[in-house]
Amino acid sequence: MLNPLTPEVLADPVALTRALVDIESVSRNEKEIADCVEEVLRGVAHLSVERFGNTVMARTDLGRAQRVVLAGHLDTVPLAGNFPATVDGDLMYGCGTSDMKSGVALALHLAVAAPEPRYDVTYFFYEAEEIDSAYNGLNLVAQAHPEWLTADFAMLLEPTYGVVEAGCQGTMRARVRTSGRRAHAARSWRGVNAIHAAGDLLRRLEAYEARTVTIDGCTYREGMNAVRITGGIAGNVIPDSCEVEVNYRFAPDRTEEQAQAHVREVLDGFEVEVTDSAAGALPGLAAPLAQEFLAAVDAAPVAKLGWTDVARFAALGIPALNFGPGDPMLAHAADEHVEIPKIRDGAAMLRRWLTSV
Structure with a gap:
């Protein structure tokens, strides 16, 4: 060529x-x-x-x-x-x-x-x-x-x-898991719906108030958001697991360690696994x-x-x-x-x- x-x-x-x-x-x-x-x-x-x-x-x-x-x-x-x-x-x-x-x-x-x-x-x-x-x-x-x-x-x-x-900005991704108990959808009261349990997590993220940080005259806007959700086994089964991927964009005045601590604080009570991180x-x-x-x-x-x-x-x-x-x-x-x-x-x-x- x-x-x-x-x-x-x-x-x-x-x-x-x-x-x-x-x-x-x-x-x-x-x-x-x-x-x-x-x-x-x-x-x-x-x-x-x-x-x-x-x-x-x-x-x-x-x-x-x-x-x-x-x-x-x-x-x-x-x-x-x-x-x-x-x-x-x-x-x-x-x-x-x-x-x-x-x-x-x-x-x-x-x-x-x-x-x-x-x-x-x-x-x-x-x-x-x-x-x-x-x-x-x-x-x-x-x-x-x-x-x-x-x-x-x-x-x-x-x-x-x-x-x-x-x-x-720095960036961090985390998997947040909820669990439940599997059951037949026709007898849903026998199970615990893990996807429904993720509702509390999603409402917490929706209500999250992100920081705005000005450094040397430059204003950085943070954000913590659900970017992907997976769960479910079949159309007739109450799911026993659900996973939400969360992305946190943080101002460069925070280290990766501080950012991770903040994510865990905001998502306290949920199982959190940080999967990827890069400092700002x-x-x-x-x-x-x-x-x-x-x-x-x-x-x-x-x-x-x-x-x-x-x-x-x-x-x-x-x-x-x-x-x-x-x-x-x-x-x-x-x-x-x-x-x-x-x-x-x-x-x-x-x-x-x-x-x-």
Whole structure:
């Protein structure tokens, strides 16, 4: 297959976004897009390139005093009748247009077009961000090649609609079980209905009053919600078990341990098993490189409502921010799209930040 990422396409971040969207890369199927990105970057004289799985890393080594990371994930959620990309006026539709191939396009465009940045730059184009963290390309790199992640500042090109989103929420999932006694549905009084018993849990979650927390001027809104419920044996049997999956999004002033204690406190009296957890990241706005980037954007930052890999960098002591042209409200939607002027504006802003002296 001919690589669609031609020099003409790489020179135009809008055309590059469309070309990337038109390479299907649902999580765990990123080989084709990673191959195309790797081939392009290996042809760029000012970059050294490494690959681990379907994660491609390229870096400058110009002897600059500071190093920054620009990172974007190559995978998307499953297609929803929105492939390949289409354009309607100033809108580009398609799976991944917002989350986050328009952001990936900015990084890839700059990797090729900015040979003399004022910082040394490490570019990551990584796999499997949209699924379990065990497959996440940055997580795998952190285990196998932690030295690749060394930097003074990191930028995740996640969808932020062209504003800076600082830090991120933590996230926790838990299974909450109720039990009962099985019986024939025609003689239901002989049993105890475990699904009915979950009603108390659901009412408790419905009445839950979530915190709103402001840190460094950024306001994080928490939430604790039932996101899945399973139970029942057959259409004529009173169920003896029910399981509710609960997702808790917590502000970054709470550790994972504190978040788990809070979940157990709220759900006291129920059997709770925490199945997945990831810490959030504080805004990190005081870092000098973050201040330089904010000055280039010339707009007040807001909180990132969601988890992103800024948390991974924050855990390493590397301040990190989110910035990208996509609209986070459109991520994963069937009508996912990106505004073309946001792509152009984002590319121009990042170029000014990376290349101005």
